[in-house]
Amino acid sequence: MISNDQKYLAEVLNTVVHGDCINIMNSLPEKSAQLIFADPPFNLDKKYRSYRDNLPFDQYMKWTEEWIDAAIRILRDDGTLLLYNIPKLLTYTTPILNERAEFRHWIAWNSGGKPLGKTLQPAHYGILFYTKTKKSKFFDVRAPHKTCRKCKTYLTDYGGKEHQRHPFGYQISDVWDDIHRVRHASKRIDNHPCQLPVHLIERAILMTTDPGDLVVDPFCGGGSGAVAARQMGRDYIGAETDEYYQEVSQAKLMAAQPTIIGNAYVSVHLNKVVSVRDCDIEGGIRWKRRAS
Numbered sequence: 001m002i003s004n005d006q007k008y009l010a011e012v013l014n015t016v017v018h019g020d021c022i023n024i025m026n027s028l029p030e031k032s033a034q035l036i037f038a039d040p041p042f043n044l045d046k047k048y049r050s051y052r053d054n055l056p057f058d059q060y061m062k063w064t065e066e067w068i069d070a071a072i073r074i075l076r077d078d079g080t081l082l083l084y085n086i087p088k089l090l091t092y093t094t095p096i097l098n099e100r101a102e103f104r105h106w107i108a109w110n111s112g113g114k115p116l117g118k119t120l121q122p123a124h125y126g127i128l129f130y131t132k133t134k135k136s137k138f139f140d141v142r143a144p145h146k147t148c149r150k151c152k153t154y155l156t157d158y159g160g161k162e163h164q165r166h167p168f169g170y171q172i173s174d175v176w177d178d179i180h181r182v183r184h185a186s187k188r189i190d191n192h193p194c195q196l197p198v199h200l201i202e203r204a205i206l207m208t209t210d211p212g213d214l215v216v217d218p219f220c221g222g223g224s225g226a227v228a229a230r231q232m233g234r235d236y237i238g239a240e241t242d243e244y245y246q247e248v249s250q251a252k253l254m255a256a257q258p259t260i261i262g263n264a265y266v267s268v269h270l271n272k273v274v275s276v277r278d279c280d281i282e283g284g285i286r287w288k289r290r291a292s
């Protein structure tokens with residue numbers, strides 16, 4: 001007999017669900033998701049359509065604890081939780097996560113914005129990388145070598161070991177500075193105030209999942225996480241409390257197509273490969289720098 005949570009999983013698989021992520025995650029089977037990519041509101045009084053982004057701090061952290069519990073329950077034993085936020089809030093979140101999961105990395109994303117601060121200019125966001133257990137799925141990811149825009153020479157000095165330079169690109173580290181933030185334009189259909197670049201989430205997906213694995217985005221917003229999962233050939237479930245954002249995400253998903261070069265899923269932006277799994281290159285796929 002099929003259990004209620006299995007029935008619910010089948011019902012919502014590969015959709016963005018309108019509703020509260022805690023209820024939605026609590027309705028899914030235990031240990032069903034390979035990756036949870038969470039981009040919760042930052043409690044900075046951002047102007048969302050319906051969500052009020054100004055909870056008293058204690059309430060915000062209590063809520064954070066609640067959704068993290070719901071997320072950890074549905075993670076597979078070799079699954080990963082990536083939590084994107086501003087550094088200050090992440091310092092309050094790590095104690096919660098340290099009690100429930102295994103710390104792996106703190107990824108710093110320099111989003112290329114022009115920071116305006118009164119003291120040290122805030123130039124990066126953090127992505128906490130936790131796994132449910134010590135035994136997790138992980139894939140090395142490569143990004144194209146950085147070259148001079150004008151003369152096309154390589155910017156990294158290999159100190160006489162140029163022959164060791166990988167033919168495609170460098171192995172990414174925990175500092176990501178090659179992906180620019182989304183420029184927000186009020187005239188766009190989604191009109192969501194803080195969308196992440198799809199190719200940022202695609203990199204996270206390539207790093208922690210296989211094709212066909214389930215990716216859950218509990219705060220789906222304009223749909224970037226769900227679109228990234230679809231383009232990378234993964235199953236997905238998004239949750240979003242705002243009906244308009246949920247509809248916009250569904251519309252974007254209708255237009256999104258898997259991005260495959262050779263026989264591997266690769267992340268492409270503006271017709272250029274941004275991220276590819278090392279094992280997919282070594283596997284002998286016929287990859288090219290540009291998508292056709």
Ligand SMILES: C[S@@+](CC[C@H](N)C(=O)[O-])C[C@H]1O[C@@H](n2cnc3c(N)ncnc32)[C@H](O)[C@@H]1O
Binds near residue numbers: 040048195220225240
């Ligand atoms: C920071 S935005 C996410 C943006 C998204 N990553 C993107 O790239 O478009 C947070 C979103 O979470 C939604 N939200 C707030 N509380 C929620 C909840 N309890 N369950 C589901 N969604 C929620 C808000 O409406 C908002 O759209």
